[in-house]
Structures are given as C-alpha cells and as structure tokens.
Amino acid sequence: MRLITIILSILITITSSMTSFADEKNVKNYSFENDIKMSGVISTTGKFFNISKNWNVENAKLNLVFTKSELLDIDYSTITVLINDTPIHSQRLDGKKEYKKETAIEIPKDLIKEGFNEIKIKAYKTISDMVCRDDSNTANWLVIHKESNISVDYNYKEASNQISEYNNLYMNLDNGSRLNTTILIPDSYSSSELTSGMILSSDIGKNLKNESFKFDFNLYSDFKNKNDNIIYIGKENNTSKEILNLLTEDEKNKLNENCIIKQANSIFNKEKKMIIIISNKDGLLENASRLISSDELIKNLNTESMIINENTDVDDLNKKLSSNRVYLKDLGYDNIIEKGPFSQETIIDIKIPKNKIVTDGSKVKFNIRYAQNLDFERSLATVYINEIPIGSKKLSKEKSNNDTIELKLPKEIFNYNYYQIKVVFNLELLDLACVTRETDNPWAYISNDSFIDFLYADNKNLNFKNYPNPFVNNDKFDDLKVIIPDSSSSEDLTNISNIISYIGRDVNINSGDFTVLKSSEIKNEDKKSNLIIIGTPKNNQLIKDINKNLNLKFKSDYSGFESDDNIKFVGKYASEIASIQLIESPYERAKATMVVSSTNPKDLSLVRVYLSDLRLTKELKGDTVIIDRNGYIKDLSYKESSPNTKESINTHKTLSSEAKIFILVAIFLFITLITSIAFLVLKYRK
Numbered sequence: 001m002r003l004i005t006i007i008l009s010i011l012i013t014i015t016s017s018m019t020s021f022a023d024e025k026n027v028k029n030y031s032f033e034n035d036i037k038m039s040g041v042i043s044t045t046g047k048f049f050n051i052s053k054n055w056n057v058e059n060a061k062l063n064l065v066f067t068k069s070e071l072l073d074i075d076y077s078t079i080t081v082l083i084n085d086t087p088i089h090s091q092r093l094d095g096k097k098e099y100k101k102e103t104a105i106e107i108p109k110d111l112i113k114e115g116f117n118e119i120k121i122k123a124y125k126t127i128s129d130m131v132c133r134d135d136s137n138t139a140n141w142l143v144i145h146k147e148s149n150i151s152v153d154y155n156y157k158e159a160s161n162q163i164s165e166y167n168n169l170y171m172n173l174d175n176g177s178r179l180n181t182t183i184l185i186p187d188s189y190s191s192s193e194l195t196s197g198m199i200l201s202s203d204i205g206k207n208l209k210n211e212s213f214k215f216d217f218n219l220y221s222d223f224k225n226k227n228d229n230i231i232y233i234g235k236e237n238n239t240s241k242e243i244l245n246l247l248t249e250d251e252k253n254k255l256n257e258n259c260i261i262k263q264a265n266s267i268f269n270k271e272k273k274m275i276i277i278i279s280n281k282d283g284l285l286e287n288a289s290r291l292i293s294s295d296e297l298i299k300n301l302n303t304e305s306m307i308i309n310e311n312t313d314v315d316d317l318n319k320k321l322s323s324n325r326v327y328l329k330d331l332g333y334d335n336i337i338e339k340g341p342f343s344q345e346t347i348i349d350i351k352i353p354k355n356k357i358v359t360d361g362s363k364v365k366f367n368i369r370y371a372q373n374l375d376f377e378r379s380l381a382t383v384y385i386n387e388i389p390i391g392s393k394k395l396s397k398e399k400s401n402n403d404t405i406e407l408k409l410p411k412e413i414f415n416y417n418y419y420q421i422k423v424v425f426n427l428e429l430l431d432l433a434c435v436t437r438e439t440d441n442p443w444a445y446i447s448n449d450s451f452i453d454f455l456y457a458d459n460k461n462l463n464f465k466n467y468p469n470p471f472v473n474n475d476k477f478d479d480l481k482v483i484i485p486d487s488s489s490s491e492d493l494t495n496i497s498n499i500i501s502y503i504g505r506d507v508n509i510n511s512g513d514f515t516v517l518k519s520s521e522i523k524n525e526d527k528k529s530n531l532i533i534i535g536t537p538k539n540n541q542l543i544k545d546i547n548k549n550l551n552l553k554f555k556s557d558y559s560g561f562e563s564d565d566n567i568k569f570v571g572k573y574a575s576e577i578a579s580i581q582l583i584e585s586p587y588e589r590a591k592a593t594m595v596v597s598s599t600n601p602k603d604l605s606l607v608r609v610y611l612s613d614l615r616l617t618k619e620l621k622g623d624t625v626i627i628d629r630n631g632y633i634k635d636l637s638y639k640e641s642s643p644n645t646k647e648s649i650n651t652h653k654t655l656s657s658e659a660k661i662f663i664l665v666a667i668f669l670f671i672t673l674i675t676s677i678a679f680l681v682l683k684y685r686k
Contacts, residue, residue: 025058025153026174036144038123041134042340045144046120053114054168055154060107062119065145070097072140073126079142082120083111093125093142100145107150119150159273161263163301166292169273170229171207179204179215182228183497186238187219192282194493195516196233196289198482201497202504202514203293209505212614217497222490223268230266230274233285242267243276254307259284261292262305283310290314290510315511324456326350329448336446338425341432344444345424352417354469354506355478356456362409364390366423366450371442372400378428381405381444385413385421395425417466421452462582462592462639464620468503470592471530477503477512479591481529485539485601486518495605496534498612499596505614527587534596534604543597549586550595551624551638552579560599566636567626578603580611580625603629 030049038045051057062081077093089105107119123142127134134140156172159165170181183200185193197217204215216225220240223230232243236255244252246264254260259279266272277288291314292298308314328336328348338344352358364383374395382392383405391407405423413419425444459466471480484496496516517526519540537543537558547554553562560574578598585591596607606627610616622635 025155026172028152028154028173030150030152032144032146032148035146038121038125038142038144039138039140041126041140042122042124043142044120044122046118047150048116048118049150049152050116051112051114051152051154054157054159054172055152056157057109057112057152057154059153060109060112061151062105062107063149063151064103064105064121065100065147066103066142067099067101067145068093068142069125069127069139071127073128077125078123080122080124081105082122083107084113084117085120086111093123100147161265161273161304163261163263163275163292163303163306164299165263166275166298167207167295170231170275171204172229173208173211173213177213179208179213180228182216182218182223182225182230184218184220184223184230184232184234185493186234187221188238189219190235190238190282191515191517191521192285193233193235193238194484195514196277196285197231198497198500198516199286199289199293199510199514200231200233201500202477202507203289203510205501205504206293206507210614214498214612215494215501216490217493218490219493226266226268227272229272230268232274232276233289234276234278235285236278236280239278243278246274246276247278251305251307256280258307258309259288260305260307261288264304281310284308287312287314293510316509324454325451326454327449327451328446333448335448338427338444339441341427341429341442343424343426345422346446348421348423350419350421350452352419352454353456353473353475354417354466355459355473356454357459358409358414358416359455359457360411360414361455362414362453364405364407364409364421364450364452366405367447368403368405368445368450369447370395370400370403370425370427370444372397373429374400374442375428375430378426380426382424382426383407383421384424385409385419386416387420387422388413419452462584462623463637464580464582464617464622464625464635467582467617467620468506471503471532471594472506472512474509476507476509477514479513479529480515480532481522481526482514482516482532483519483522483534483540483542484516485535486520487539491605492601495608498608499532499534502612502614502617527585528591529588530591531585531587531593532596533593536598536601536604539601540597543595546583546586546593546595549583551581551583551636552626554597554599558599561626566624566638567634573628575599576603577626577628578606579627580607580620582623606631 030047032047036045072093074092074094078090079093080087081089088108088111091103121144125134125140125142127137127140159169172180174180183197185197201217216228236244236252246262246267247260251260251262255278259277259281261275261277263273263275266274277285279285279288288308291308291312294314294316296316297314331348331350333348336346338346366383368381376395376397379395380392381395383390388410390410390413393405395403423446427442427444429442459469462470470478472478482496482500485492488496513529519535519542522542533540533542535543537547537554544558552564552567554560555562555574560572561569561577561579563569563574578596581595583593583595585593596604596611598604606629610620610625610627610633620635622637623639624636625633626636627633
C-alpha cells in the first residue's frame with residue numbers, strides 16, 4: 001500500500017511539473033526609463049505599451065514605484081490609474097515619508113487591446129485648504145520613479161502552417177530577451193546558404209528593432225534547442241533526409257531550377273514550427289530570404305508551400321519618399337488633442353537616418369486649432385526640440401479655427417540622429433489663476449497632417465555614434481560585403497548573425513546589395529564594396545593585408561596589438577583584447593571598412609554584445625573600440641571629425657560667405673589703391 005502511495009505521489013508530482021512547464025508564461029516588462037516629476041495640484045503622466053497581435057494576455061499589472069511629499073493632505077490627496085482612459089484604481093496618498101514606495105495594480109484583461117495601450121496616472125495633491133497657493137508650492141510634488149513598469153504575462157496564439165504566419169511564429173521572444181527561433185544551415189555550408197541565413201538575421205532586427213535580444217544561428221549538427229522554432233536554409237545535397245522528407249516528390253524534382261519555401265511542423269518537436277528554404281541554385285536561396293523579409297509581400301502568402309524561380313519579383317517597392325517631408329500621420333500619430341487650462345504638452349519622436357545630417361533650411365509646421373474662451377493676451381504655443389526652445393507663437397481668437405506654427409530648426413540642433421519634438425500650449429483663461437478641479441476646458445488640437453521638412457546632407461563621418469552608417473543607406477544595405485573566416489563554429493555564426501541583426505534595425509527595404517563571403521572566396525571586385533571583416537590575422541588573410549591601414553595595428557608577428565600615441569599595452573594584455581575599428585576602405589576611397597579582430601578567436605565573442613545590444617551599441621563612440629576579457633571597454637578616436645558633419649557644414653557655409661565678402665572688399669580696396677596711385681603718378685608727371 002505504501003509503495004502504491006509513493007508511486008501515485010511521484011506520478012502526481014511529475015504531472016504537476018509537466019503541467020506547470022506547459023503553462024509557463026512569457027513576461028514582458030515595459031519600464032518607465034526616466035523619473036517623472038509631477039508638480040501642482042492636478043498633474044497627469046502616461047506610458048504606452050504594445051500588445052502583439054499573436055499574444056494571449058493572461059495577466060497584466062502596473063508596478064508603481066513613487067515618492068511623494070510628506071506634507072500632502074492625507075484627506076484629499078489621491079492618485080488614479082487609467083487604462084485607455086478607463087479608471088481602474090484610486091488610492092489616497094498618506095502623510096508618511098516613504099522613499100520609493102511600491103504598489104502593484106492589476107490591469108483588467110478585457111480593457112487591454114491589440115496594439116498600443118496607454119496607462120495614465122493622474123494625481124490630485126494638496127497641502128492646505130488654499131488650493132490656488134498649493135498649485136505653485138514647491139513642496140507639492142510626486143515622483144514616479146524609473147523603476148516603475150508595466151508587466152504583461154502572455155502566451156502565444158496557435159498559428160497555422162501558412163507562410164504568411166512567418167512573423168507571428170518566428171519573431172517571438174521568451175521573457176523579452178531570447179528569440180525562441182534558431183536559424184540552421186548545413187555543416188558544409190556555402191556562401192549562398194550563409195548569406196540567405198544572414199538576410200533573415202537582418203530581418204529579425206528589423207522586426208524587433210526596439211528590443212534587446214539574442215538568438216542562435218547554428219550548424220545543423222550542433223542544434224540542441226528542440227523547443228525552438230526552426231528556420232532552415234540549404235541545398236539539396238547538403239540537407240538531411242529528415243528535412244527532405246517534408247517535400248513532395250514533385251517539389252524535389254523542381255529544386256534545380258526553383259526554390260521551395262515550405263512551412264511544416266518541426267522534425268525535432270511536433271509542437272514547434274519549421275520553415276525550410278531549399279534550392280540547388282545559389283541566387284534563389286537569397287531571393288527566397290528577401291521575399292520572406294518583405295512584410296508587404298509575405299502577408300499575402302496564404303499557403304504552406306510555394307515555389308519561386310528567377311522570374312519571381314521579390315524586391316520591396318522603393319519606399320523612399322520623393323521629398324524629405326515627414327508627416328505626423330506617416331509616423332503613426334493620430335490627430336492630437338490636449339485638454340485643460342495652463343500648461344499642456346505633447347511629445348513626438350522622430351529618428352533620422354544615420355547616414356544623413358540635418359542642415360540649414362529644415363523646419364517644422366504644425367496645423368493647430370484651439371478654444372475661443374482663452375485669455376489671448378497670455379496664451380501661446382512653444383515648440384522645443386530635444387529640450388531646446390526653437391520658438392513661440394501667441395494664440396489669437398481670429399485664427400483659433402485655423403492656425404499654424406512654422407519654425408526653422410536652429411543650427412545647434414543639427415547634430416542629432418534622434419529628435420524629441422515637444423509642443424507646449426499655455427492655455428490661460430480669463431479670471432482663472434489656478435485650477436482646483438480637473439476640466440476638459442480649454443483645449444488645443446494638432447492635426448496629423450502637420451509635418452517636419454528635413455534638408456539633409458550625407459554623413460561621411462566614420463564614428464560609432466553614427467553606426468550602422470555607412471553600411472545602410474536609404475533604408476537598405478549599401479553594397480555591403482561581410483568577410484568571415486573559412487571555418488566558423490556555431491558560436492561564431494551566432495555572434496556574426498547577432499551583429500547583422502543589429503544592422504538590420506535600420507533596414508526597411510530588402511533590395512540592398514548584401515553578401516557574406518568566406519575569406520578565401522573574396523575577389524578584387526568584392527573589395528571595392530563597403531566591408532565588414534571579422535576574424536584574426538591567422539584565420540582571415542584580409543586582416544593581414546590591411547594591417548597597415550588599421551587605426552590600432554597588430555604587431556609584426558600578429559601576437560597582439562601595438563601600443564601607439566592613443567593607448568599603451570603592458571605585457572600580455574595586448575593579446576587578450578578584441579577591437580572594433582572603422583576606417584576608410586583601403587581598396588576604394590568612397591567606401592568604408594569595419595574590422596572586428598583579435599589575436600585569439602575566442603576573444604571575438606567579447607565584441608558581439610557591444611555590436612548587437614540596443615543599449616550598449618548606442619553608447620559607443622569614436623572610430624576604434626577595445627574590449628578586454630573583464631568587460632572593460634575603451635573608446636578611441638584616430639581621425640579628426642569629418643568636414644561633412646552638420647556643424648562643419650554650417651560653419652563652412654558661414655565662412656564661405658564671409659570669405660566671399662572679404663575677397664570682394666579686398667578687390668575693391670585694391671582697385672581703389674591702384675587707381676589712386678595712377679592718378680598721383682599722372683599728376684606729378686605733369
């Protein structure tokens with residue numbers, strides 16, 4: 001009897017564990033990123049979070065971390081939380097002094113929608129019964145700390161085997177950090193199989209451009225993550241029988257002149273999916289990957305299997321706009337309305353291509369409307385860019401139904417790749433000195449046909465602040481060749497694919513020129529492209545060939561890096577680091593080269609996180625970076641700033657104008673002097 005009880009207990013435990021494992025949820029946390037100070041009697045702040053269309057949301061909550069003034073009136077001071085403008089929680093702000101108080105607030109599932117959702121936190125805070133005085137009292141404050149976050153528990157909806165489900169199946173992150181997809185290529189891979197896989201690595205970065213994550217790119221025999229979905233690319237003679245068995249005989253017979261794209265259950269785990277790309281023609285493997293990486297084209301592929309050939313047009317439409325005018329609606333913004341008296345603000349985020357520089361003549365134009373019950377002697381709108389005020393406009397009753405704010409961008413904000421545009425309305429009312437309750441009156445409105453006109457110059461400055469420029473131009477790869485060692489392990493390929501994935505964050509058009517080559521395959525013509533060279537002097541001959549052109553050079557025996565005027569190495573340290581260097585191409589003056597190198601192949605893994613992690617890569621600067629085995633990183637600059645930076649461009653323009661004036665004045669004075677001398681000579685001759 002005891003034995004039976006023990007067996008039953010074991011079975012129950014195992015079953016429970018299996019159930020728990022099967023029901024394991026994914027968790028996505030949306031942090032607040034910065035502390036938010038809320039002053040005055042009534043104040044509001046908000047945070048957006050996105051729900052993917054292939055998520056089943058199980059639970060969601062707001063983890064609120066805040067500190068408040070200990071002088072607040074405990075009888076009247078409150079905070080209220082809203083989800084998509086529906087209130088879900090209110091609580092009093094007691095008088096206790098408590099730094100970074102934590103409160104967990106459940107968010108009802110039925111109020112969460114697919115796409116963007118907004119959490120608002122509204123605070124009503126008083127210190128005394130003199131509310132108008134409290135509104136400007138510096139002791140009336142509340143801080144929402146950056147440790148606050150919105151936490152969403154979810155699992156994935158069941159997907160079909162249709163190829164159109166590609167993004168829903170293969171772009172899923174486990175707990176927000178690891179892609180639950182592995183890219184597989186044959187052990188004896190060709191450059192076309194490798195390039196095809198790297199194109200899809202780039203596409204992962206494009207789809208998850210706002211996330212920090214990692215994923216595996218494996219050789220077939222090294223694959224171990226059976227719980228991953230699989231992307232497999234290969235030629236027929238390199239592909240296992242298990243994968244080939246997923247094809248029909250008719251499909252196999254077409255591999256010489258066609259490429260088969262097929263979605264099926266994974267051969268490693270029937271609960272997972274597998275998409276296979278197979279052809280005996282090199283170029284068709286790459287074309288198939290370009291097709292899959294086109295969001296517009298793939299969404300209509302409502303089939304489990306398809307065949308493409310050389311006549312199949314797989315390129316995206318060229319999405320480049322004929323002008324540099326960016327409308328708010330093109331950025332995804334709806335018409336914007338701000339309600340309530342006094343200061344109301346809205347923030348618009350815009351990213352500039354890394355290969356471009358904003359120049360003189362750029363401007364913003366906002367089409368606005370506003371209430372007619374304002375005190376127009378005191379009401380105005382002000383525009384800030386990256387917290388720098390660029391101009392204000394007084395509001396008027398005559399133009400209240402159809403007004404515009406048009407301002408030129410000043411030169412001090414030209415040198416940025418990211419612009420935060422803030423429009424602040426000061427909506428003053430007659431005979432109202434403060435606000436004692438929340439109200440929707442007055443109001444201001446910004447139409448989403450408002451726009452920003454950017455005038456650009458090309459950014460030729462080789463600096464990691466502009467990375468991945470110059471390898472991406474006009475939203476697509478710019479004649480890029482990636483040169484890797486002839487023999488690469490799964491770990492090496494994973495590191496390389498994660499680097500390519502980061503570059504792919506800036507790629508939105510699939511028709512760019514991009515190839516991955518083994519070092520022994522490179523031809524002289526290939527060297528005229530933009531290059532990324534990865535490896536050591538021993539396993540990638542190209543690094544030896546260009547050593548004399550590097551910023552940080554290897555020693556003559558390639559046992560380590562040489563000391564120079566920028567950095568000194570002592571002992572073995574020079575052989576225990578990896579470097580990333582941006583240089584002008586030694587082979588083609590108009591092109592650039594990035595060299596990722598070390599003396600020990602294992603040290604190359606030190607680089608991956610700094611060229612693939614969203615936060616760390618943005619912190620790089622200079623044209624040369626060294627990283628050691630302890631994670632120490634040093635940025636170096638070997639080249640002076642390019643004259644093509646925006647500040648230099650504007651200075652150059654100013655100097656050119658001044659120089660022209662100076663030359664004209666000098667010529668005039670010179671002519672006057674010569675004429676005077678001539679008159680004097682003639683006078684005294686007489």
